[in-house]
Amino acid sequence: MISTFISNFSPLRLRNFRIYLGGQTLSLIGTWLQVTAQSWVVWELTGSTASLGWVWALNTLPILVISPWSGVWADRFDRRRILIYTQIGAMLLAFILAYLTQTEVVALWHVYLLSFMLGILAAIDFPAQQAFIGDLSGMSEVRKAVSLNMMVFQLSRIMGPAVGGVVLGRLGAAPAFWLNGLSFLAVVATLLLVRSQQVRVSQQINPLRQFGEALSFVRSQPHIQNLLLFITLITFFALAIIANLLPAVADEVLHGDAATLGALMAASGAGAFVGTIFLVPYLQALLKPGLVLAYATIWTGLWYVLFSFAQSQFVAALCLFFVSIGPPIVVTMGIGLAQFFAPPDMRARLMSLFIMISFGTQPFAALIVGYSAEVLTTPITIALYGGLLIAGALAMLLRPGLRGWELEKPKLASASRASGAQAEGPVVS
DSSP states (O other), X not given: OHHHHHHXXXXXXXXXXXXXXXXXXXHHHHHHHHHHHHHHHHHHHHOOHHHHHHHHHHHXXXXXXXXXXXXXXXXXXXXXXXXXXXXXXXXXXXXXXXHHHHTTOOOHHHHHHHHHHHHHHHHHHXXXXXXXXHHHHOGGGHHHHHHHHHHHHHHHHHHHHHHHHHHHHHTOHHHHHHHHHHHHHHHHHHHHHOOOEEEOOOSSSOHHHHHHHHXXXXXXXXXXXXXXXXXXXXXXXXXXXXXXXXXXXXXXXXXXXXXXXXXXXXXXXXXXXXXXXXIHHHHTTSXXXXXXXXXXHXXXXXXXXXXXXXXXXXXXXXXXXXXXXXXXXXXXXXXXXXHHHSOGGGHHHHHHHHHHHTGGGHHHHHHHHHHHHHHHOHHHHHHHHHHHHHHHHHHHTTSTTTTTOOOOOOOOOOSOGGGTHHHHOEEEO
């Protein structure tokens, strides 16, 4: 058990991956700092769960439109440069929101517009970022590298909201946005320092044809279809609650303030961090990934139902801690396995397909959960979503071959040689 745990950190021996992960850590802490502050600003402006849902929906809506193209771009062009440009853009948007908040002219439509623009950048960034992890680590270490990247993401979910609660309570929202903008400088610096090895596809082939190759690959792989369904289930029913309803829980249910919201988000981040750092390394070594994903989804649903009855901050935080153990298991194992199964020249396109199908459901999830909370009340909506998670996981267990899925090392032969990837070969950037 100890050797399995220690071996999960082996990608840190790689200099380029280690440098990049350090910059990601600082930037993600700033990102969660802004998420906490922005949610509270919207809640203070409107007191509406539907408005919180609209912010999240506008932030994720571009994924549906841009992801098919962004995955192709990330396979055709230099992923490192794409990431540099998107990080600079996100930094400028954070500074604009900070200025608007500090001058006390911020309005709801400002937040809507900036969230939508940030969503455009995220839709371009995410496929390149996920594939870039494999460029830095190599295919032999990609699942562990994805796990470590998710570990950093979950660590930032603890530190960012915790710091955000303090900053909001003592200094206000504007400093949180300024700090997030500054944190992007760390990522840009590391991207300028690292070197990666990327397999590119030809720029002469029609982009739609190249995206169609990714669709054809998924149609031929039932297990990748299972991964997509599990991640969609978790995104739609589990992450929508954390992203949209915690300000309402902190205020209406627990009768707290911004510090209460920070405590709830930090508890959620702590649970996700524990799941990622302690459970994922062992669960990835098991030979039945289908059962692991189903049980993690059921676990999440059960704790959401219990969370819906919480009347004190301690009980609510405790339930959120246990709730948040499950989603990172599903997302980390899903993305790691998908990258492992994907041909080297198709990783970004496959990641963009994952993002479009799974995270592309977030606009609808955000709006539905926001309006559901206004009609049914927040606790009933949380309980309902927990029940739907359990039902969805049980339905997945009925899919042919899921319970008997035995993990084995796949062949990584390219499924898209028509794209001209092997003719170009690796490109060091």
